[in-house]
Amino acid sequence: MQRSIEGDSSRVDVENNDIQSIKEVENVIKIFEPSLVIGTGGGKVLDITKFCAYKLNKPFLALPTVLSNDGISSPVSVVQTEHGVSSIGTNPPIGIIVDIDIIRKSPKSTILAGIGDLISNFSAIEDWNLASKHVGEKIDKFAEILSRNSVEGFMQYLIRNGSSLLDEHTLISLAEGLIQSGIAMSLAGSSRPCSGSEHLISHALDKLLNHAKPHGLQVGLATLFTHTLRKRDISDLTALYRRIDFPDTPEDLGIQMSTFMDAIRNAPATRKDRFTILNLVSDKEIKEAIKIAYGR
Ligand SMILES: [Zn+2]
Numbered sequence: 001m002q003r004s005i006e007g008d009s010s011r012v013d014v015e016n017n018d019i020q021s022i023k024e025v026e027n028v029i030k031i032f033e034p035s036l037v038i039g040t041g042g043g044k045v046l047d048i049t050k051f052c053a054y055k056l057n058k059p060f061l062a063l064p065t066v067l068s069n070d071g072i073s074s075p076v077s078v079v080q081t082e083h084g085v086s087s088i089g090t091n092p093p094i095g096i097i098v099d100i101d102i103i104r105k106s107p108k109s110t111i112l113a114g115i116g117d118l119i120s121n122f123s124a125i126e127d128w129n130l131a132s133k134h135v136g137e138k139i140d141k142f143a144e145i146l147s148r149n150s151v152e153g154f155m156q157y158l159i160r161n162g163s164s165l166l167d168e169h170t171l172i173s174l175a176e177g178l179i180q181s182g183i184a185m186s187l188a189g190s191s192r193p194c195s196g197s198e199h200l201i202s203h204a205l206d207k208l209l210n211h212a213k214p215h216g217l218q219v220g221l222a223t224l225f226t227h228t229l230r231k232r233d234i235s236d237l238t239a240l241y242r243r244i245d246f247p248d249t250p251e252d253l254g255i256q257m258s259t260f261m262d263a264i265r266n267a268p269a270t271r272k273d274r275f276t277i278l279n280l281v282s283d284k285e286i287k288e289a290i291k292i293a294y295g296r
Contacts, residue, residue: 010034017044018080025052034058042066042110043078043215051077054090062093066106067114067174069216070194072096073182085206092186098175104166109214111165111174112246116220118177119237120198121151123223126230127196131275140193143184147193150180158240165244197229197276198222200267205255207270208263213253221247225264228293229277229285249294261290 010032014021025048029037037056039049040063053060054077064072071078075092078085103111125148131137154177157163163170184193191199202218212218224241227234238248247253250260264286268278281289 014041014045014048016080017047017078019082021048022052022079025049026056029053029056029058036061038063040065043068043071047071047077047079050090050093051079051088059094060091062096064096064098065102066110067098067103067171067178068110068214069114069117070178070181070185072098073179073186074191074194075182075186076191087191092182096179098179100168100171100175103171103175104168108165108245109217111171112244113214113216113220114174114178115154115216115244116218116223116246117194117216118151118154118174118181120196120216120219120223121147121181121194123198123226124192124194124196126232127226127274127276128192130277130280134280135275137192137275140188143188143193146180146184146187150177150184153177155236155240158244159236192274196274197226197267197278200270200274200276200278201225201260201263203270204263204266205260208259208266209255213255217247217253221250221253224248225289225293226277228289229281234293257290257294261286 010028012025012028014025029052035058037049037053037058038061039046039053042065046062046064050060050062062072073092073096075090076087077090078087080086081088125144128137128139128144132139154173157173158170161167161169181194185191187193198219201222202215205218206212220241224234224237227237240246241248250257264278268276
């Protein structure tokens with residue numbers, strides 16, 4: 001990490017979302033009292049700057065250099081605190097600037113991760129409806145529609161046009177989908193429209209793995225399983241995953257099946273207040289769904 005100060009401008013370079021980085025960014029904001037905090041970089045950089053801007057009551061502008069998750073526009077920051085990695089509610093950015101030429105040069109794995117996080121909206125919405133039916137959770141209909149449209153629009157575009165990942169319109173459609181997802185979360189006042197059982201499995205994997213895989217890849221992979229648990233047809237999804245080289249089994253993502261099974265069992269405990277399909281299924285149903293989803 002380094003801090004550079006030129007004239008009356010200020011800039012701090014961070015590589016992590018840890019406590020040290022938070023302090024460094026906070027210090028710079030306190031010294032310079034800027035009218036606007038701008039975060040440019042990947043997910044961790046945007047998480048840190050969004051979080052610090054919120055804490056110090058400053059507006060925040062996001063300039064993502066990768067499209068790896070819906071955090072670019074969400075009212076949530078994932079940061080490391082003394083209690084471990086936490087998702088903390090913040091203000092959403094006042095604006096987002098996406099330069100498609102920069103995104104096109106980003107690693108393919110980051111684009112795939114963004115696609116996985118967007119596709120997981122399908123699973124999250126179903127869990128939200130399930131929670132409404134079983135425990136009376138209130139659904140914000142507009143947020144639900146926005147979340148669903150953001151992924152359906154992208155899927156239709158990618159499937160209908162058979163476009164390449166680096167096609168300009170594919171990337172624009174992905175950016176718009178992720179931004180709309182963030183807006184859906186802002187409207188709902190929680191991550192519910194875009195985070196269900198597939199996200200809980202990903203949170204459990206984060207705890208079990210020494211080096212967790214990218215968030216979007218974990219939730220996209222878990223969506224195949226959670227959709228199968230709900231007896232949904234996943235053939236369109238698996239065909240798409242194969243076409244774009246998205247990992248479609250835990251082993252493809254470098255995760256042992258036994259670890260993935262442990263993550264499924266641990267998932268509900270990662271967020272006890274979030275009712276999902278995992279609250280309703282037996283061990284036997286889990287094993288059967290694993291076989292169908294991942295061919296094991
Ligand atoms: Zn996510």
